[in-house]
Amino acid sequence: MNLKVTALLLTLACWLAPVAWAESPDMSDVSLENLLNTDMELKADVGSRSGERPLLDAMAPVDVVTAKQIEQTGLHALTDVLRYYIAGFNSPETSVADGSDHVRAFTLRGMAPDQVLVLVNGKRLHSGALLHVNGVIGRGSSGVDINTIALGAIDRIEVLRDGAAAQYGSDAIAGVINIVLKGSGYGNRISTSAGIHGKGDGARFRASTFLSMPLRYDGFVNATLDADRQQRTSRGGLDRRLAVPRVDTHVGLPQATNYRAVVNAEMPLANDLMPFMTLMVNKRNSRASAFYRPPSINSSPLFPQGFLPQIDAAITDYHASAGIKGEWGNGLAWELTHTYGYNDFGFQVSNSMNFSLAGASPTQFDNGGLRFIQQTTNLDIKKQLGAWDLAAGLEQRLESYRIRAGEPASYNGTATQGFAGFTTTNAVRGSRRNHAFYADIAYHHAAGLSLDGALRSERYSDFGTANTMKLAGSYTLTDGVLFRSGISSGFRAPSLSQIYYSQTSSFVDTATNTLVTQGTFRPSDPLAIALGAKKLQAEKSRHFTLGMVYQPSRLSSLTVDYFLTQVNDRIMLSNDLAGSTLAQAAVLAANNVAKARFFTNSLNTLTQGVDVRLNHELPLAQRNSINVGLWFHYNRNRVSHFIDPLLTQAQLLDQVDRLENGQPKTAWRILGQYRHQPWLLTVNLNRYGAYRQVIGNQAYAFNPKWTTDMDIHYDWNSDIELAIGGNNVFGTVPNRWKGLSGDFYGYNGIKPYSRYSPFGYSGAYYYLRASIGF
Amino acid sequence: MHFVNKWLCSCTVLLFLLSGAATSYATESEDSVKVAIIGKLAKFVSGNTPSDHHFTIAVLNNPFGTLPDKILQRKMIHKYPVNIRYIQSLKQLKNAQVLYVPKMNHRAMKKLLQTVRGKKVLTISDSRGFAQRGGMIQLYRKAQNMRLKINLHAAQQAGLRIRSSLLKIADIVEGDVL
Numbered sequence: 001m002n003l004k005v006t007a008l009l010l011t012l013a014c015w016l017a018p019v020a021w022a023e024s025p026d027m028s029d030v031s032l033e034n035l036l037n038t039d040m041e042l043k044a045d046v047g048s049r050s051g052e053r054p055l056l057d058a059m060a061p062v063d064v065v066t067a068k069q070i071e072q073t074g075l076h077a078l079t080d081v082l083r084y085y086i087a088g089f090n091s092p093e094t095s096v097a098d099g100s101d102h103v104r105a106f107t108l109r110g111m112a113p114d115q116v117l118v119l120v121n122g123k124r125l126h127s128g129a130l131l132h133v134n135g136v137i138g139r140g141s142s143g144v145d146i147n148t149i150a151l152g153a154i155d156r157i158e159v160l161r162d163g164a165a166a167q168y169g170s171d172a173i174a175g176v177i178n179i180v181l182k183g184s185g186y187g188n189r190i191s192t193s194a195g196i197h198g199k200g201d202g203a204r205f206r207a208s209t210f211l212s213m214p215l216r217y218d219g220f221v222n223a224t225l226d227a228d229r230q231q232r233t234s235r236g237g238l239d240r241r242l243a244v245p246r247v248d249t250h251v252g253l254p255q256a257t258n259y260r261a262v263v264n265a266e267m268p269l270a271n272d273l274m275p276f277m278t279l280m281v282n283k284r285n286s287r288a289s290a291f292y293r294p295p296s297i298n299s300s301p302l303f304p305q306g307f308l309p310q311i312d313a314a315i316t317d318y319h320a321s322a323g324i325k326g327e328w329g330n331g332l333a334w335e336l337t338h339t340y341g342y343n344d345f346g347f348q349v350s351n352s353m354n355f356s357l358a359g360a361s362p363t364q365f366d367n368g369g370l371r372f373i374q375q376t377t378n379l380d381i382k383k384q385l386g387a388w389d390l391a392a393g394l395e396q397r398l399e400s401y402r403i404r405a406g407e408p409a410s411y412n413g414t415a416t417q418g419f420a421g422f423t424t425t426n427a428v429r430g431s432r433r434n435h436a437f438y439a440d441i442a443y444h445h446a447a448g449l450s451l452d453g454a455l456r457s458e459r460y461s462d463f464g465t466a467n468t469m470k471l472a473g474s475y476t477l478t479d480g481v482l483f484r485s486g487i488s489s490g491f492r493a494p495s496l497s498q499i500y501y502s503q504t505s506s507f508v509d510t511a512t513n514t515l516v517t518q519g520t521f522r523p524s525d526p527l528a529i530a531l532g533a534k535k536l537q538a539e540k541s542r543h544f545t546l547g548m549v550y551q552p553s554r555l556s557s558l559t560v561d562y563f564l565t566q567v568n569d570r571i572m573l574s575n576d577l578a579g580s581t582l583a584q585a586a587v588l589a590a591n592n593v594a595k596a597r598f599f600t601n602s603l604n605t606l607t608q609g610v611d612v613r614l615n616h617e618l619p620l621a622q623r624n625s626i627n628v629g630l631w632f633h634y635n636r637n638r639v640s641h642f643i644d645p646l647l648t649q650a651q652l653l654d655q656v657d658r659l660e661n662g663q664p665k666t667a668w669r670i671l672g673q674y675r676h677q678p679w680l681l682t683v684n685l686n687r688y689g690a691y692r693q694v695i696g697n698q699a700y701a702f703n704p705k706w707t708t709d710m711d712i713h714y715d716w717n718s719d720i721e722l723a724i725g726g727n728n729v730f731g732t733v734p735n736r737w738k739g740l741s742g743d744f745y746g747y748n749g750i751k752p753y754s755r756y757s758p759f760g761y762s763g764a765y766y767y768l769r770a771s772i773g774f
Numbered sequence: 775m776h777f778v779n780k781w782l783c784s785c786t787v788l789l790f791l792l793s794g795a796a797t798s799y800a801t802e803s804e805d806s807v808k809v810a811i812i813g814k815l816a817k818f819v820s821g822n823t824p825s826d827h828h829f830t831i832a833v834l835n836n837p838f839g840t841l842p843d844k845i846l847q848r849k850m851i852h853k854y855p856v857n858i859r860y861i862q863s864l865k866q867l868k869n870a871q872v873l874y875v876p877k878m879n880h881r882a883m884k885k886l887l888q889t890v891r892g893k894k895v896l897t898i899s900d901s902r903g904f905a906q907r908g909g910m911i912q913l914y915r916k917a918q919n920m921r922l923k924i925n926l927h928a929a930q931q932a933g934l935r936i937r938s939s940l941l942k943i944a945d946i947v948e949g950d951v952l
Contacts, residue, residue, distance in 0.1 A: 026845075027802070027806055027807070027809070027810035027845050028810055028813050028814075028845050028846060028849050031814075032811065032814040032815070032818070032940070032943070033943060035810050035811050035814060035920070036811070036919060036920055036921065036943065037919060038802050038807055038919070038920075039802075039918040039919065040802055040803070040804045040807050040915070040918050040919065040920065041802065041803050042918065043804070054803065066917060066918065067917060068917065068918075155917070156917075184914070184916075185914060185915075185916035186916070216903070216906055217902065217903030217906050217907065218902045218903050218906075268902065268903055270880075270950070271880055271881075272879050272880040272881065327879045328879075329879065329881060329882075331879070554802060
């Protein structure tokens with residue numbers, strides 16, 4: 001039986017099965033104990049200012065991942081958890097890509113990492129300071145580092161798959177992820193898990209403690225402490241540059257240690273006031289490598305046998321949010337919040353040298369660092385007036401970005417091998433502020449019609465004003481059949497990293513035997529301006545969604561949503577300009593620069609696709625059940641127009657192909673769960689569609705792949721839970737480069753796999769997990 | 775790929791084979807569960823015997839639509855037929871044995887609880903902090919399940935007795951002095 005026929009049968013089985021049990025049992029005949037154990041519908045707060053709404057009544061498609069589901073994955077990082085549950089969420093594992101090895105970029109719908117807005121308890125989470133500049137998925141963007149958050153602190157994750165800039169402001173183009181932290185009612189718990197990859201490396205250990213102190217009127221102070229240590233995996237190929245080829249470059253997961261802490265508190269007072277606060281801290285030390293430097297390019301006595309530069313990242317991240325909310329006697333609810341976000345990324349390189357300094361070179365370097373700070377103040381009000389929900393608010397945001405220079409030995413001359421330090425010319429401090437006003441009106445008619453309209457106006461101190469709108473609606477045709485649609489506009493402000501980032505290094509031009517410069521220049525740099533750079537403008541987007549929800553019974557649901565997103569003035573990092581025209585060559589020569597690149601508003605893109613989610617539950621006797629989820633995502637990204645002559649299809653096959661074909665267009669998740677008290681068996685099948693990577697001027701295709709995750713969970717008693725499982729248990733790896741032979745990239749090279757692989761290339765991971773409540 | 779096919783086939787067959795085995799309840803709307811629980815809670819409480827041969831559940835500013843009628847009408851509590859009364863003011867509370875209180879601000883809540891103080895009416899709400907603010911039974915959501923908080927002192931003050939089997943599955947809290 002081929003796969004399509006089988007999938008069709010499975011779908012039909014799910015669909016027809018409810019006919020047998022479409023009638024709900026009489027709720028009043030269910031015992032109180034069983035009512036308290038009944039799983040209620042999932043709700044989400046994101047996507048509407050009207051408060052939590054049941055998922056299947058939402059005007060836009062929303063996914064929710066619960067705390068239970070997070071635990072059942074056995075995973076340690078939030079990017080991996082979302083990849084597990086959300087078809088269309090992509091987060092490749094890169095290596096030998098400088099800072100990108102340490103901060104995983106993620107995308108929704110094949111778009112860019114900075115086109116996803118992340119909230120924590122509804123408050124904007126700052127993006128990371130790191131700018132992905134290597135040829136990775138997300139090149140040219142600074143996304144949010146969601147792996148700073150302790151998994152044990154999370155109550156649920158809401159993923160809105162729609163543009164929502166009119167409600168939340170900049171960045172909400174591909175979607176919004178709202179991470180809701182645990183509130184009142186949770187007990188204390190210690191959890192631990194340990195695992196290892198199938199090849200015997202990449203051991204991982206995690207310990208987590210969740211403590212909750214209840215306060216009066218359902219207030220709480222929750223604290224989560226989480227420590228996570230990951231050994232590296234090694235999947236590199238032979239280095240054929242050596243007389244005796246061997247594996248010498250670290251290609252695989254980095255070695256990393258993460259310490260995370262989260263405090264979440266709400267303290268209701270005797271009146272209607274409620275102070276609240278959230279504090280999240282993450283300290284990460286991570287080690288990856290550059291390519292091995294063989295003796296043939298190294299004449300220094302420091303490393304006569306060659307050396308592997310090791311790039312260490314020291315990442316410190318804070319998110320602190322505090323505020324007070326209340327409700328006046330007339331039912332007007334208000335909330336005042338201030339949020340502080342801080343991300344610092346320090347680069348150190350060890351086991352390396354600066355060739356210019358020869359034998360006098362240090363072998364360890366401080367290569368400088370990046371820092372991003374974001375402070376947001378919000379005042380929100382909302383009121384319900386019969387069938388109308390009214391909301392409005394003000395926001396002020398201050399952002400600052402800093403590059404600090406490394407020690408002189410890290411950038412002087414030919415700079416540190418492996419990663420050039422930031423120079424004093426690169427060092428910068430930049431900031432901006434913006435003010436925003438929004439209003440949101442929702443109407444819910446008893447006949448099943450809901451409408452929502454939102455307007456938002458923002459003024460940025462650097463690029464000006466952005467006005468956005470959203471209109472959405474849903475209509476319940478009959479019980480169990482709902483149609484929904486929305487149109488909206490959005491924008492993404494150029495990030496401070498795109499405005500201020502620069503990293504230049506020097507190398508010896510063998511023709512002239514002089515040092516020349518190359519690298520990334522700010523768009524405001526005179527050199528970049530001479531080459532054609534302009535002041536960056538905001539990306540502007542337009543969205544359309546059309547979908548339906550079908551619930552033939554309380555046991556089954558099917559959602560189908562089409563989406564179309566047009567992004568104009570998309571900001572890209574230009575190609576390396578090396579003097580292909582006489583004018584360019586003259587500018588470069590006058591500045592002693594060999595190659596230069598910078599950010600530009602380069603092109604317009606069109607993204608469209610469909611999300612399908614089919615869920616079915618088959619209840620069995622004695623509170624046992626079978627659950628099946630079948631989720632499909634399709635997206636097609638294409639460049640619709642080239643704005644900037646610096647970036648055209650012909651000039652830049654690599655960047656355009658990455659944008660159009662670098663991420664899978666299709667994704668399947670087939671989740672099966674069988675509960676037989678006290679056991680729970682989970683099997684998750686993932687299909688990742690085909691993708692391509694360009695090397696030189698040739699695109700290389702990579703096949704679709706299936707991976708399988710399994711988890712066997714046992715409830716020893718109400719407090720103790722044990723589990724054994726694995727991710728990618730059959731050790732699937734992507735195919736090697738087909739037809740590409742090379743020392744670095746190629747089926748026989750140091751990097752035999754594409755760094756775009758949506759499920760990495762480290763293979764199977766097996767784990768044991770235990771959790772004790774107290 | 776072969777194992778994927780086998781796994782999908784197994785799931786398909788399993789679903790068909792088990793199609794007659796379903797017996798109970800799955801994901802329900804939050805409001806349905808709340809209404810059903812409100813009906814159940816009344817069975818664990820004594821001391822509020824009806825005087826008019828009906829067990830009356832009063833729903834203030836009804837947020838549940840037709841669910842109370844659908845789930846509780848034509849049922850019996852303590853051998854009395856259930857009567858659902860939708861009220862807009864406490865003046866309509868007369869002879870009710872249970873009062874559901876919708877979400878409201880603290881000032882309104884305090885005033886309401888002072889009004890029903892001394893009456894043999896079981897007060898139930900899903901308002902945050904309801905039990906500690908002087909209400910008797912509070913429903914609250916924890917993850918995907920409903921949980922209970924009981925202010926035993928408030929019930930006892932009204933002359934109501936709550937069965938120990940209910941107290942075992944609820945959190946007991948101390949309330950404010952009204």
